[in-house]
Amino acid sequence: MKNYSILLAALLLYPAISQQSFAAGDAKKGANVFAEECGDCHSVTPGKNKKGPGLFGVIGRNAASVPDFSGYSDGIKQSGITWSMDKLDAYITQPRKIVPGGKMKYDGLDDAGARSDVIAYLSSLK
Amino acid sequence: MSVFTANFPKPCGRYWLQFFRNIACAVSLFGISASVALAVPSYARQTGADCASCHIGGFGPQLTPYGMKFKLGGYTDTDGKDGKIPLSAMLVANWTQTAKNVAEADKVPRYDTNNNAAVQEASLFLAGRMTENIGTFIQATYSGVERLSSLDQVDIRYARTMELFGQESTFGLSLNNNPTLTDPFNTLGQWRFPYTSSDFNAGYGPSPLVESLGGSVIGVNAYTFLNNGIYAELGLYDTLSASTLNKINAEDIGQFKGLGTYWRVAYFKDMKRDNFQVGLFGFNARVQPDRNDLGTANNYFDLGVDGTYQFLGNREHIFTLNASYAKEWQKLNYTYGNLAEADNLKNNINQFRLAGSYYYNQTWGATAGIFDTRGSTDRTLYSNSLSGRPTTTGYLLQADWTPWGKENSWGAPYANVRLGAQYTGYSRFMGGSSYLDGDGNQRRANDNNTTMLFLWMSL
Numbered sequence: 132m133k134n135y136s137i138l139l140a141a142l143l144l145y146p147a148i149s150q151q152s153f154a155a156g157d158a159k160k161g162a163n164v165f166a167e168e169c170g171d172c173h174s175v176t177p178g179k180n181k182k183g184p185g186l187f188g189v190i191g192r193n194a195a196s197v198p199d200f201s202g203y204s205d206g207i208k209q210s211g212i213t214w215s216m217d218k219l220d221a222y223i224t225q226p227r228k229i230v231p232g233g234k235m236k237y238d239g240l241d242d243a244g245a246r247s248d249v250i251a252y253l254s255s256l257k
Numbered sequence: 258m259s260v261f262t263a264n265f266p267k268p269c270g271r272y273w274l275q276f277f278r279n280i281a282c283a284v285s286l287f288g289i290s291a292s293v294a295l296a297v298p299s300y301a302r303q304t305g306a307d308c309a310s311c312h313i314g315g316f317g318p319q320l321t322p323y324g325m326k327f328k329l330g331g332y333t334d335t336d337g338k339d340g341k342i343p344l345s346a347m348l349v350a351n352w353t354q355t356a357k358n359v360a361e362a363d364k365v366p367r368y369d370t371n372n373n374a375a376v377q378e379a380s381l382f383l384a385g386r387m388t389e390n391i392g393t394f395i396q397a398t399y400s401g402v403e404r405l406s407s408l409d410q411v412d413i414r415y416a417r418t419m420e421l422f423g424q425e426s427t428f429g430l431s432l433n434n435n436p437t438l439t440d441p442f443n444t445l446g447q448w449r450f451p452y453t454s455s456d457f458n459a460g461y462g463p464s465p466l467v468e469s470l471g472g473s474v475i476g477v478n479a480y481t482f483l484n485n486g487i488y489a490e491l492g493l494y495d496t497l498s499a500s501t502l503n504k505i506n507a508e509d510i511g512q513f514k515g516l517g518t519y520w521r522v523a524y525f526k527d528m529k530r531d532n533f534q535v536g537l538f539g540f541n542a543r544v545q546p547d548r549n550d551l552g553t554a555n556n557y558f559d560l561g562v563d564g565t566y567q568f569l570g571n572r573e574h575i576f577t578l579n580a581s582y583a584k585e586w587q588k589l590n591y592t593y594g595n596l597a598e599a600d601n602l603k604n605n606i607n608q609f610r611l612a613g614s615y616y617y618n619q620t621w622g623a624t625a626g627i628f629d630t631r632g633s634t635d636r637t638l639y640s641n642s643l644s645g646r647p648t649t650t651g652y653l654l655q656a657d658w659t660p661w662g663k664e665n666s667w668g669a670p671y672a673n674v675r676l677g678a679q680y681t682g683y684s685r686f687m688g689g690s691s692y693l694d695g696d697g698n699q700r701r702a703n704d705n706n707t708t709m710l711f712l713w714m715s716l
Contacts, residue, residue: 162571163570163571166570166571166572167529167530167569167570167571167572168529170310170572171306171310171321171323172306172310172323174305174664176664176665179305179664180305180336180337181304181305181306181310181336182304182305182306182334182335182336199338200336200337201337201338202335202336202337236326236418236425238485
């Protein structure tokens, strides 16, 4: 019984723990990661799109939902993704694995720490 | 996205045999340069990207990896919005002072022997996406120095990006009028530092033929960029007819015998924070200098190696280094054999260029460069050289300020301007520390040291 309780508690707490791991990322470092890895194609200025959609307020947003961005692939439109921190982390790691047929020309970011930082940065933008 | 420049050798006078331009331009100094700077903010409007995404320092022509890929993709990337007009305009104005007044015979017509201000270029561009896979970079220029309009640069591309063996690769075709215009790196003739130079500058010595053909030829190039790492290009060129050149106000270098062949391979590695490239390039052509005396041609064979390093980081502190070395083997069947205007049947030119730049906040820039050109001793060909050699060496220093061009800049992406100062110092000119100027008087190489202040705007 005790073991089940622990398992149940772990399952209930997992999302919070997981989100905290991104929140533990360094947003200041994440701004640099964003400039190095993302900033050519994405903007964090509210309402600003580049070749890729704007990323201001991306956490919690449904994929392919920026209203005035028309460059979405069919793959991302049909993905049904909501950009939780976990999902964003998986996507940044291997974009083509998470969204086959996507347009984003990015091979992925292997460094888990850098991903955590950039997600913390995106989360910090209010 | 903005500006670009070429540093063509200085034309040596309207009546000079144009086919000698690559080897003898330094003989007659202070001629008028071919078109130089290019600027195309219409690409920024098309993509939604700021100029600094594609260009080091927020102003062309030094390309970032993003800018390289945009070019190789055929100028077709877009932010998905319709209604973008693929037109841009550009203006380059400058003031130039040389250490000592130039000889009367060497001065630019209608200008003084020193301290000249000029609207050097006013250009219009048709530059942008035409269809999903076709894009253009076409420039028409009015030269305020020559007081002529010309069709300057033409690069019309078809490109497709696809998966090949699981790797993303781009394949493309280019119809263009200049062999090095198509290159995505900033080491070859068309796109190498200095990105703007004064028409009143003495130039950088003789250049290989591959750098001396802009506007005079038409070529079709096939290229590929495999797995974002291997770049390969092959182009075939022919000279335009004399009547066509006359219509577009381009220079007549003579007529090719057969086709000229341009090739290029490079390895590129993009680590995002920094990147590097190493490459090889070559060009060969047989040129019949006089269209009224066809049959015997001068043969040119160019071979070069180049490399680039860029540290981009978070774009606050950017460093770049560009280097190239080219050697040209000439067989002057016509010049030596028919005209006896050279001492040697076979000559060569060796050209080395190096430039390093630093940009702070994509706004404040400093660049230092070295030019070093050497070649065979030929007292007839290089008749103004006291040693008979074309050796021209020196350095360039430039400081510039680019206030806009960033994502949230005032007036973006319409307002683009760069203000700068450039200094050219000569240690040797046409063979040594002294040479004969156009009036036949000895002139020191450092008498040609040049200070230029420039204003470069694009819309």
